[in-house]
């Protein structure tokens with residue numbers, strides 16, 4: 001495989017995946033396809049934008065004809081599909097845009113790959129990046145495995161579950177070579193400050209309230225984004241066609257405990273007295289349909305493909321907080337919408 005289409009490469013996880021592939025595989029050409037929604041920011045990839053094996057394509061995965069032409073224009077033989085609407089709270093307010101991008105957009109890409117590859121699937125791969133939220137919620141114990149039945153509860157997870165089913169249906173029906181991974185909550189640099197960790201870091205810095213949903217007792221399994229990118233690399237190159245791989249950190253945190261770690265880390269780095277910002281904690285109405293607990297069993301990925309998380313959580317969270325404190329301009333740009341100017345200045349549109 002040589003020409004790899006990475007969708008959603010200007011977003012949080014996508015930008016880490018694009019950087020890893022551009023730097024690690026000079027023999028590949030990486031095409032980063034992104035429509036640049038509020039969550040897509042080309043500034044995330046400033047350091048690699050001039051590399052000879054990298055091209056940015058501004059396009060919408062919902063544009064069926066465009067997707068068909070991109071496969072032939074660039075002779076695409078591998079796809080890593082990350083483009084999506086990704087925020088649960090937004091999906092509660094506007095489920096339609098989630099169905100459009102996550103379901104129909106994915107279907108467009110599948111159809112375009114099938115048409116262009118025309119049944120010659122030698123050295124071709126369609127890799128679909130999905131979420132553990134498709135499995136629903138756990139009680140106090142147990143883990144999601146690759147065999148856990150789908151049971152999505154939010155419009156976001158329902159749209160991702162639907163896209164996973166379409167991907168599998170293309171494998172079963174047309175033999176399209178596919179692989180799927182379902183990952184737990186990611187954290188790290190370049191995450192849009194609407195998700196828990198970057199939102200709370202930003203609010204602590206600005207002495208703004210920290211809106212904790214419900215009692216803060218929900219549990220998430222956190223994974224450093226670079227470890228997710230490494231897992232995607234391993235699965236793309238060594239994963240078995242037709243298989244699913246769960247990716248997680250074996251790193252569960254109750255929200256309220258995690259929030260206290262974030263507060264402690266930010267206060268320390270800002271030179272505030274320990275725990276000073278705990279007074280910002282504000283319990284608010286719970287998220288509708290809020291899943292109680294996610295926990296991933298990623299032993300298949302470890303045992304079969306040799307992947308493991310590389311970073312301890314304490315180190316990862318400190319790195320993440322430092323990044324946000326040192327990149328205040330990035331946060332200001334993405335929250336004000338100014339980052340769009342970067343694209344306009346570069347591409348003259």
Ligand code: NAD
Pocket residue numbers: 007008009010011012013014033034035036037038039040041059060061062081082083084085086087101105129130131132160182183184185186187192
């Ligand atoms: P993100 O919201 O940060 O980025 C999404 C990217 O997709 C953005 O660059 C956006 O511009 C682009 N995009 C959106 N709609 C598009 C369209 N119609 N056409 C082209 N591009 C479009 O999301 P993220 O957190 O980086 O998540 C990336 C993928 O990983 C998603 O598929 C998500 O479901 C999955 N995932 C995320 C997490 C997580 O914790 N963030 C965990 C597991 C899986």
Ligand code: DAU
Pocket residue numbers: 086087088089130131132133183184185186194195196197199211212213214216218219220255287294
């Ligand atoms: O599990 C993987 C998923 O993780 C990904 O598929 C999603 O794209 C990603 O957004 C993430 O979903 P969550 O809903 O778990 O992440 P979020 O950061 O929105 O919320 C984490 C937890 O924190 C959740 O229990 C809700 C809670 N929360 C969130 C926000 C934004 C709050 O208490 N207050 C908040 O303001």
